[in-house]
Amino acid sequence: MTRRPSIDEAVGLLEGELTAGQRVLADLGTEDVWQAYLRFGRQLFDISDGSVADGLLFQYGNYSFGGPETFTLDLTRQFEILDADGDYDHYVQVYCECRYEAEPALQALGSFDSWFFHGSGGDLDEWAHSLTVRPEWTTLRTFKPTGIRVYQDQV
Template sequence: MDGLQPSPWGSPEVFRTLVRQAGLTVGSLTAASAWSVFGSFSWIEFDVPREADSDGLLYQFGVYDFSGEPRFHFDLTRQFGLRDSDEYLQFHCDVQYLPTPRLEALGSHSEWWFRGDGRRLPEWVDAVNLRPEWPVLESVLPTAVEVYCDET
């Protein structure tokens, strides 16, 4: 990713490129492989305003029925401030699972990291890597993976 900083609107394609470079497809991602690619994705600088809340990462999961049927969503989000706008664009890599008792027992969790909030990105990544849900997430196979953007 050399040259000019990509637009946040191009973030799904940037992510898909990183997935291909890892020898994977979006449909083959698991929670762990999505998190690994998301780690590389988080270091890419996008064309966003240089304000503290203009580039943030969100690690979240839980059972939700966004599609009308309950699914366990493991959602990795990157939020971008948009130039000349009060709106944000959110990139999502949403790894979905059928809800099982073990997944439901995880409950829900979300935590943000923003550039400039005083915590270094590697520290945040290390803390997420030590979370207790990883063995459960790796014991089940996803039913769907969606990569998309939406405006807030």
């Protein structure tokens, strides 16, 4: 049986997918980041079972995080953490945050979000396809992020 990685390994695994082939983050386009995120999303982790125990989030919008407003594509993986009694305690989220110049075409996209949960019985590839056939993807994929940040947080 193959060992499943722990949540503590998630950031390193995502960074590994992003830099596969000795690439640096600054060289990645939106499509490159998306494909790396999907490879990361296919990896199963050592977590509890449950319909919301392991989720992937695709979201974008125009945000101001203490500075000028910028367009952000946020690809997040969320893991549910249970307490000793098997009840919900908190979530751990692993983020791949792509920021872009304030381009009118990106700003015009507004905001959008979509979740996929491994325990829901859905198909990850079908979810991914449903996002990439959206008209916004045609615009989004033509831009290169000006910054990519990978990090983990507890919520």
